[in-house]
Amino acid sequence: MAHGGGGRLMHDLLANLFLPAFHNDALAVGHDSSVLATGGARVAFTTDSYVVKPLFFPGGDIGSLAVHGTVNDLAMSGARPRWLSAGFILEEGLPMETLWRIVHSMQAAARHCGVEIVTGDTKVVDRGRGDGLFINTAGLGLVEHALDIRPAAIRPGDRILVSGDLARHGMAIMTVREGLLFDSAITSDSAPVHEAVQALLDAGVEVHCLRDLTRGGLAGALNELSAAARVRIAVDERAIPVREDVHAACEILGLDPLHVACEGRFIAFVAAPEADKALAALRTSAAAPQPALIGEVTATDSPIVVLRSRLGANRILDMPSGEQLPRIC
């Protein structure tokens, strides 16, 4: 199980198996989606499979999640999301009414995101060989800006912004699974972020890199990007928005909120003089509910992520190892 959690084991699986086997220029960029040249246009292409458990959770379900997750991966290239595919793997015995609810949730999410589900496929596996249903979505988006948004574009001096409070998706799933009851349920942050990205682009911000904070959370994303760009990243714990109830739930379960997945949050690396403009642009978008400047990039010989804690001490912020939160997406 530890291989699927977005931590170091998954990182090793990618580095040692998939990337060498499938080696090509697009994969080598190490981005959430690949940008391809198709006769004049630049098209972003991405895929994700969704195996979240339970299928319905506070704030969403596997259907809306499968739309938001892929829309967000496209947005991380600064692409305008346009078309999705949908592949269903159904376990024999899945109630038709469950499938019906999920398909309609997907369609509502797609309409809300302004994308169309244009191709699909359904397979059925025997009872006990699946788990209700799994969904794969692949996505296509059009890259209409002239920027080169990718990990290698991160530069010393860049400022790092986050679009909203962290860790709600992972904790919404975990509290349901663990049967934890709070005064009010923690709801998932599952949502599309492409309009917040568009607000940055429309404002003319010099965006260097974008990354959504899914498996591995903020810590996973920062460690991957620090390694990819070969830079030192420092973030300030006091500036990172985490709700009090989410903090409390994390403490009960022994989790670090910086390791817990979101499904509607991203970080942006922008040129230093652009930080205020970027923050102002994000504040205009409902898709960035609590934007904050959380850190900066410096040059280094040995990539590292450092967290300046609430008490003022610096500590290394490691990539999560193994599987903290299986099947959260």
Added chain:
Amino acid sequence: MAHGGGGRLMHDLLANLFLPAFHNDALAVGHDSSVLATGGARVAFTTDSYVVKPLFFPGGDIGSLAVHGTVNDLAMSGARPRWLSAGFILEEGLPMETLWRIVHSMQAAARHCGVEIVTGDTKVVDRGRGDGLFINTAGLGLVEHALDIRPAAIRPGDRILVSGDLARHGMAIMTVREGLLFDSAITSDSAPVHEAVQALLDAGVEVHCLRDLTRGGLAGALNELSAAARVRIAVDERAIPVREDVHAACEILGLDPLHVACEGRFIAFVAAPEADKALAALRTSAAAPQPALIGEVTATDSPIVVLRSRLGANRILDMPSGEQLPRIC
């Protein structure tokens, strides 16, 4: 299980659930892939999930199948296949060596087809909640011809050609599963067909529609197309290539070879005066191992598929109902 087999129940699931929910112009075309306009270029987009059992079978494995199947769906739009995504759902406990073999088989198949796997994703599910591994591939191809290849373009008078002998993929899987031993194993026909399609296009053949003969086999494809184009289709059993050993295996298992899936065969509907040219073009391509003219289209008020049998009698060739062959792809 009956919903996944490419027969009438799957057809009903599509017609009653997915198509109305996701309704849009691209889906309404009813094709293996959707053709999208992206700034001057036409891009074909398709997806399939693969749940074949066993993972390795005579003539292929789930990895090469996942490449060929999606390459072939793109080719059915007359597109030149270019890029694939790969989404893996691994069951906890899958031996790494198995994954390694499958990933390398995918890469070898991709190289052979001239496509690149440019984006991917891996999820892990707990033991007993999956079945070794499932793979989803989505594909992108470039449509470089000016034809409008789709079911609605089929016309009375069109001739129907098939690219090779039928039913080997399904029977390769079934004989392994049922433990049937013949003098020599039936090997799958899993293979890319895009070069055979390109041969038709290069020869300037007026192609109206293409369809690969996967789930539901020839009978499923002809019934879907007869309904979509509202035409009568007549095919001649004597002209349809089926190997003797495949016939024998079908008889033992009580299957009709015209209902059994291929993974490297397609039919082409071409304007009547083009049939000889089309046959000659297919004969130049190794991707069409046994091309044959098998039938023709006539006008009708009530769509139907008619088989002229070896004995000269006409009978209705029905769509397979329910699930003959679960998990063959």
